[in-house]
Amino acid sequence: MWRVALVETTMPAIRTKGLNLWYGDFQALFDVDIDVKAGKVTSLIGPSGCGKSTYLRAVNRINERLGYVRTTGTIEVMGQNVLADEVELTQLRREVGMVFQRPNPLPLPVRDNVLFAYRLHRGGKGPREEEDQVVEEALREVLLWDKVKDRLDQTATELSLEEQQKLCIARLLPVKPSVLLMDEPCSALDPEATKAVEELIWRLRGDYSILIVTHNMAQARRASDECIFMLMGKVVEHSRTGDMFVSPQQQETADYIEGRYG
Amino acid sequence: MTDIDFKSFKAQPLDYKNQRNQRLYRLLFGWMTVLLILPVLIILVLLTAKGAPALSWEFFTADPINGMTEGGIFPCLIGTIWIVAVALFASVPLGVACAVYLSEYAPDNTLTRLINLAIINLAGVPSIVHALFGVGAFVMFFDLGTSILAAGLTLAVMTMPVVIVSTRESLQAVPQAFREACWSLGATRSQTIRKVVIPNSVTGILTGVILEVSRTVGETAPIMFTGAALFLPFVPDNFFERLSSQTMAMSLHLFTVSTQVPNVPEELPFGVALVLIGMVLVLNSVSIAFRMYLRGQKKW
Numbered sequence: 103m104w105r106v107a108l109v110e111t112t113m114p115a116i117r118t119k120g121l122n123l124w125y126g127d128f129q130a131l132f133d134v135d136i137d138v139k140a141g142k143v144t145s146l147i148g149p150s151g152c153g154k155s156t157y158l159r160a161v162n163r164i165n166e167r168l169g170y171v172r173t174t175g176t177i178e179v180m181g182q183n184v185l186a187d188e189v190e191l192t193q194l195r196r197e198v199g200m201v202f203q204r205p206n207p208l209p210l211p212v213r214d215n216v217l218f219a220y221r222l223h224r225g226g227k228g229p230r231e232e233e234d235q236v237v238e239e240a241l242r243e244v245l246l247w248d249k250v251k252d253r254l255d256q257t258a259t260e261l262s263l264e265e266q267q268k269l270c271i272a273r274l275l276p277v278k279p280s281v282l283l284m285d286e287p288c289s290a291l292d293p294e295a296t297k298a299v300e301e302l303i304w305r306l307r308g309d310y311s312i313l314i315v316t317h318n319m320a321q322a323r324r325a326s327d328e329c330i331f332m333l334m335g336k337v338v339e340h341s342r343t344g345d346m347f348v349s350p351q352q353q354e355t356a357d358y359i360e361g362r363y364g
Numbered sequence: 365m366t367d368i369d370f371k372s373f374k375a376q377p378l379d380y381k382n383q384r385n386q387r388l389y390r391l392l393f394g395w396m397t398v399l400l401i402l403p404v405l406i407i408l409v410l411l412t413a414k415g416a417p418a419l420s421w422e423f424f425t426a427d428p429i430n431g432m433t434e435g436g437i438f439p440c441l442i443g444t445i446w447i448v449a450v451a452l453f454a455s456v457p458l459g460v461a462c463a464v465y466l467s468e469y470a471p472d473n474t475l476t477r478l479i480n481l482a483i484i485n486l487a488g489v490p491s492i493v494h495a496l497f498g499v500g501a502f503v504m505f506f507d508l509g510t511s512i513l514a515a516g517l518t519l520a521v522m523t524m525p526v527v528i529v530s531t532r533e534s535l536q537a538v539p540q541a542f543r544e545a546c547w548s549l550g551a552t553r554s555q556t557i558r559k560v561v562i563p564n565s566v567t568g569i570l571t572g573v574i575l576e577v578s579r580t581v582g583e584t585a586p587i588m589f590t591g592a593a594l595f596l597p598f599v600p601d602n603f604f605e606r607l608s609s610q611t612m613a614m615s616l617h618l619f620t621v622s623t624q625v626p627n628v629p630e631e632l633p634f635g636v637a638l639v640l641i642g643m644v645l646v647l648n649s650v651s652i653a654f655r656m657y658l659r660g661q662k663k664w
């Protein structure tokens with residue numbers, strides 16, 4: 103399968119060069135150069151307001167909906183320039199899935215949530231058996247099938263937060279994205295649920311390239327291959343997670359991971 | 365000594381003072397509410413007491429006769445329903461479409477803000493001004509003549525701003541997180557609106573719309589010059605002829621029988637007023653029922 107082959111190539115899943123981003127007059131990102139390795143989990147850490155979410159939202163271009171956002175530099179996903187004129191946003195978002203801080207399943211039945219993107223990209227409902235299979239596959243992959251298989255017609259917003267967040271991951275899978283962006287996916291969850299979702303993310307590693315924003319140092323350390331530290335809209339350090347937490351190269355990084363920034 | 369009192373949680377002088385204030389404010393606000401509700405209650409009771417004797421099956425189904433001093437209100441009832449229906453069909457699709465554009469598509473810039481300001485101001489324009497606009501625009505310029513159509517459209521123009529405002533509020537009550545979820549899954553703006561925004565706000569929109577439209581039932585000035593006639597019991601059967609003909613209407617009829625016609629039995633105007641209020645109440649109850657349904661359905 104091409105997905106497996108991809109892990110072995112050196113093409114980064116996400117590559118940004120000289121990325122600057124302004125909200126109106128306020129510059130939130132400064133010359134950000136990041137290569138996110140394919141098939142790995144990369145965590146993005148940094149104090150509040152340093153531009154982590156902004157970076158994520160620039161990659162799938164969801165920021166643009168605000169209307170006053172301006173971007174310069176290049177963003178490539180799987181080697182393709184996503185800022186090019188001919189890029190169709192719906193296609194980009196199929197390739198780049200996003201998980202939000204607060205689980206945000208749509209107020210629809212669980213089943214329709216899983217099938218939402220699938221149906222959008224298919225241009226309508228598919229045959230029943232095919233859809234059933236898609237739903238089961240996606241929910242199994244996020245270890246949710248056994249818990250919700252009898253509740254597929256229940257409104258998704260009635261699930262527990264952990265189940266909701268897993269569902270939000272599951273609904274990305276049927277359209278076969280290659281990159282998953284996760285913005286503090288565990289911060290609304292209790293420690294047990296956090297652990298479960300973390301394990302899930304680790305499970306998805308390899309099949310997907312995952313960029314995850316987190317405020318939780320322990321989580322970054324436990325559940326990522328590489329780690330990027332940002333400060334005030336700039337990348338300070340990007341290295342293997344083990345290295346960063348053992349011997350950070352920059353003083354700011356050391357201060358932050360030792361809790362001196364808050 | 366006070367120390368001991370305090371430890372036993374007994375009230376201190378300051379607590380007594382607070383309690384007194386508390387009672388004072390409760391009385392004050394309570395009486396203000398009573399003062400406000402009392403007139404409404406008195407009106408309703410008087411209307412019912414004086415108007416009920418006029419009500420009968422015949423009152424609803426018969427034409428007014430004898431110089432409108434006897435008989436029923438059938439043509440007025442039907443006329444008002446027609447005018448309000450025209451207003452509803454004209455103002456709701458347009459108003460909702462406009463609200464969707466303003467809430468979901470329009471960029472947040474000076475022009476949009478100006479439009480919003482204009483809409484709010486439009487909602488405050490006195491109804492007599494709308495009436496004259498209706499005469500100029502629908503009766504004369506579009507040459508609809510004084511007709512149900514012209515009157516309904518005039519009412520539509522009058523309610524449009526409030527329909528827009530209430531619809532926009534319902535749309536904006538849909539959490540932004542749902543929209544972002546949709547977009548991030550690759551939905552276009554219109555798919556997002558169709559699949560998530562509208563389904564989750566439709567009850568709210570309907571509630572607001574019905575409430576706004578119910579207010580037009582009693583409007584007199586905007587229809588007086590554009591389509592309502594003092595006395596016209598005959599109504600054509602043909603749909604289009606009906607639309608382009610004048611009609612009697614409840615509100616104008618009430619005005620007529622209470623001030624323009626001599627020798628009207630006392631209960632007749634009260635009966636008309638009672639039915640008019642009844643119509644508004646029915647529409648409002650529908651709206652309230654919707655709202656209760658909405659509460660039960662709340663999905664987030």
Ligand SMILES: Nc1ncnc2c1ncn2[C@@H]1O[C@H](COP(=O)(O)OP(=O)(O)OP(=O)(O)O)[C@@H](O)[C@H]1O
Pocket residue numbers: 125128130148149150151152153154155156157168
């Ligand atoms: N929609 C917006 N309009 C204007 N400024 C914004 C907007 N979103 C974010 N910003 C600003 O951009 C900067 C970076 O914000 P961002 O949300 O990316 O930070 P973050 O690193 O994700 O922080 P947190 O850890 O609190 O989520 C902040 O200073 C913020 O005030």
Ligand SMILES: [Mg+2]
Pocket residue numbers: 154155156285
């Ligand atoms: Mg953030």
